[in-house]
Amino acid sequence: MIQIEMLEKYDAVRRLYKKSEIIFEKDNFATHYYQIISGTVKMNNFNDEGREFVQGFFYEKQCFGEPPLFLERTYPANAEAVEDSELICVSKANFLKLIAENPAVSIIMIENLARRLHYKSVMAAEISTQDAEHRLLQLFDYSIAYFNFKKEQEGFHIDLTRQKMGDLTGLRVETVIRAIKTLEKKGELKIVNRKVYR
Amino acid sequence: MIQIEMLEKYDAVRRLYKKSEIIFEKDNFATHYYQIISGTVKMNNFNDEGREFVQGFFYEKQCFGEPPLFLERTYPANAEAVEDSELICVSKANFLKLIAENPAVSIIMIENLARRLHYKSVMAAEISTQDAEHRLLQLFDYSIAYFNFKKEQEGFHIDLTRQKMGDLTGLRVETVIRAIKTLEKKGELKIVNRKVYR
DNA sequence: GCATCATTATGATGTAGGTCATAAAATATT
DNA sequence: AATATTTTATGACCTACATCATAATGATGC
Structure with a gap:
């Protein structure tokens, strides 16, 4: 989504996650922006009986878990590495600064959120009826x-x-x-x- | 969401919709940005047997149906006035111009999309499991x-x-x-x- | 090359929620 | 005030999907 060079200007940090490793958990406050350099990540929920629901899979160059960064809210789901993956992340404060200082990135972010909202709208109607x-x-x-x-x-x-x-x-x-x-x-x-x- | 004065600078048009009137339909291309001045709007889908699923209700000052404006996609649902309502709308081209020329509005749009995506994520997990x-x-x-x-x-x-x-x-x-x-x-x-x- | 685990597969049985019918109370319309 | 429509309500029955059991096939690791 966002150019790696751009992220690096805002003190981005790279980190490796092993298969099945948890990146963040539901109900925690969002502290970072995450983007995938390599690998696959899924966001999921578990109901009371332990049954899983996958919100989505995310691949190379995609970001995930941004909505709570823009709201005063916690994560609605967990994020887990599906395979060994390398992520690049930026702190919330730096990320909001990046967005504010780079209008072109705002547009990318809007398109990205719009795409995911569109997917969820389609699937919500399907799943419920x-x-x-x-x-x-x-x-x-x-x-x-x-x-x-x-x-x-x-x-x-x-x-x-x-x-x-x-x-x-x-x-x-x-x-x-x-x-x-x-x-x-x-x-x-x-x-x-x-x-x-x- | 967006100040009315701002919308008017981009040739906004006001229009009254009567109760139950359709504003736009699923699978049509998005041509305008819509914001509610007064009244209530719902977005919904119907399955093959005519059963309804409501994506959400939208009230005064809220906008709806923007995601397809940012994507090359059609509406994932219909929009219908729940009661007599007054809307203000801006053509797609003018709206994208407005966003590009006013970074502060981008941020508002991001927060708005993030909020709705958050709601859908929570409800999707609920509904499915x-x-x-x-x-x-x-x-x-x-x-x-x-x-x-x-x-x-x-x-x-x-x-x-x-x-x-x-x-x-x-x-x-x-x-x-x-x-x-x-x-x-x-x-x-x-x-x-x-x-x-x- | 054998063991372990994940994936695909099929049958029997259970159950939450849907469907249908019917009606009373509340609200809107004339 | 009378009538029509919407909303809330309850009971009887039904069905799509879940659950449980069991197994064969394919992939991964040592």
């Missing part, structure tokens, strides 16, 4: 547009495990497995070698 | 902080009909009615004269 199959198709079509899924012979390869699909749609693995099989029969997608193509 | 009672309590607590609900003797008056509570949480009216009665028994809220207090 649509059935399992519909939710999954929506997730796939959205993921194709947002993540860097590759077009192969069979179509776009939806590079997510059944479990992750469930975590992103609020469904259980078994339901996902059954739903995508039905969708295959209906011709909405293809399953080749256990991989899902749309 | 938590039970009816939990979802409703979360909605109430969030609404108290965001909307202008008043503190009365019995507590904060949750000024939403059962139907609206359902539309915002993806639950049916009957489920809402039953859940809030159980919550009253559990002492989580009070119901006096059919009004809900928390």
